[in-house]
Amino acid sequence: MRQLSLPVGSGRLRFRPTRLAVVSDPMLLEHVDHAFRATGADVVQGGVQLINFHSSWYSLHNCLEYFFWFRSRLHLHASKGFIPLGGNTVFVRTEVLRRANGWDGTCLAEDCDLGVRLSSRGAKVVVAYDSAIVTREETPGTLTSLLKPKQGTVTARTTHYTNLNKKVRAKWEKEAREDWDASPITLPRLAHEVWQQIRKHDWVLTAGTLDEWARIIWDFDKPYRHPGKSLGTATQIGISLGVALAHRGKGRLVVDLQPDGDLMFDAGALWVAAKHRIPMLVVMYNNRAYYNDWEHQIRMAKLRGTPVERAHIGMDMSDPEPDFAALARSMGWYAEGPIDKPSGVAAALKRAIRKVQAGQPALIDTITQKR
Numbered sequence: 001m002r003q004l005s006l007p008v009g010s011g012r013l014r015f016r017p018t019r020l021a022v023v024s025d026p027m028l029l030e031h032v033d034h035a036f037r038a039t040g041a042d043v044v045q046g047g048v049q050l051i052n053f054h055s056s057w058y059s060l061h062n063c064l065e066y067f068f069w070f071r072s073r074l075h076l077h078a079s080k081g082f083i084p085l086g087g088n089t090v091f092v093r094t095e096v097l098r099r100a101n102g103w104d105g106t107c108l109a110e111d112c113d114l115g116v117r118l119s120s121r122g123a124k125v126v127v128a129y130d131s132a133i134v135t136r137e138e139t140p141g142t143l144t145s146l147l148k149p150k151q152g153t154v155t156a157r158t159t160h161y162t163n164l165n166k167k168v169r170a171k172w173e174k175e176a177r178e179d180w181d182a183s184p185i186t187l188p189r190l191a192h193e194v195w196q197q198i199r200k201h202d203w204v205l206t207a208g209t210l211d212e213w214a215r216i217i218w219d220f221d222k223p224y225r226h227p228g229k230s231l232g233t234a235t236q237i238g239i240s241l242g243v244a245l246a247h248r249g250k251g252r253l254v255v256d257l258q259p260d261g262d263l264m265f266d267a268g269a270l271w272v273a274a275k276h277r278i279p280m281l282v283v284m285y286n287n288r289a290y291y292n293d294w295e296h297q298i299r300m301a302k303l304r305g306t307p308v309e310r311a312h313i314g315m316d317m318s319d320p321e322p323d324f325a326a327l328a329r330s331m332g333w334y335a336e337g338p339i340d341k342p343s344g345v346a347a348a349l350k351r352a353i354r355k356v357q358a359g360q361p362a363l364i365d366t367i368t369q370k371r
Contacts, residue, residue, distance in 0.1 A: 274332030337365025
């Protein structure tokens with residue numbers, strides 16, 4: 001049987017690292033070319049077989065995995081229009097590969113990554129599998145030998161994503177500093193003020209994130225820090241009570257960044273916390289509106305040509321504004337507010353945290369920007 005050695009990777013595009021792939025039969029290239037011509041595909045996925053199934057227990061498992069992956073599973077992915085490409089027998093039209101910016105050499109699974117990116121762009125992928133016309137390879141005999149070639153890739157990938165993370169965080173920091181001293185309080189500023197007061201405690205964030213700013217600014221270093229987001233309006237205060245109850249007696253400071261509209265649906269939950277001695281710190285995300293719906297009404301008004309100035313009807317919480325601090329005190333809570341200037345938040349939080357540590361629920365009513 002003749003063998004054909006093909007260099008993989010060259011030019012100015014970011015291709016896979018250069019290496020030699022052993023093609024068991026020169027007919028493979030004709031087979032792939034026919035698939036391109038017959039189907040008009042952007043990408044042709046050829047077949048790969050691992051042949052040294054007898055080398056070790058791991059080799060046997062790896063060979064079987066490859067057999068079912070190329071013989072069966074990839075066909076299903078291609079038929080659904082979303083395929084993680086596999087192995088080194090992947091052929092992509094030049095213009096399609098250029099538009100996708102080539103292979104990502106920092107990715108451990110660069111074939112899968114390219115397949116996902118091309119599928120997302122709507123590329124047509126065809127699997128051309130023939131058991132007699134495949135690339136035959138040997139799998140590493142041990143797990144250690146399998147992992148060794150990846151170490152350089154891991155280092156490169158770590159460096160790449162570390163630098164990317166720094167760029168993203170620099171962008172977030174710049175966004176957070178906009179209107180830093182504004183009144184009402186911006187969401188990044190409120191997230192920052194709360195973080196500065198709770199970071200020295202063993203804290204837990206319940207169901208709200210201040211439109212993700214808490215997740216951006218805070219350091220979630222333990223798995224119990226945040227059980228997950230709320231399920232929509234009227235669910236957060238109930239979820240927060242459950243989280244606080246679960247952590248009661250463990251010395252943890254449970255924090256609820258509580259939207260005003262959500263609390264309006266179940267204000268009686270405040271009494272439950274006081275009645276059953278569930279200590280928690282509630283910091284209001286009080287923009288005095290059901291603003292998700294308000295924004296929707298604005299979009300619909302523009303779409304339908306109705307007056308935008310009427311979008312607030314049934315959406316705003318003014319004339320009168322709910323006094324959540326007074327409401328909480330009437331239910332047995334310690335409460336302060338409303339506070340609409342960021343300079344007043346830190347001292348109020350310190351006082352409230354002391355009350356929570358003494359076993360009493362506390363609420364700080366902070367007035368925020370709409371978004």
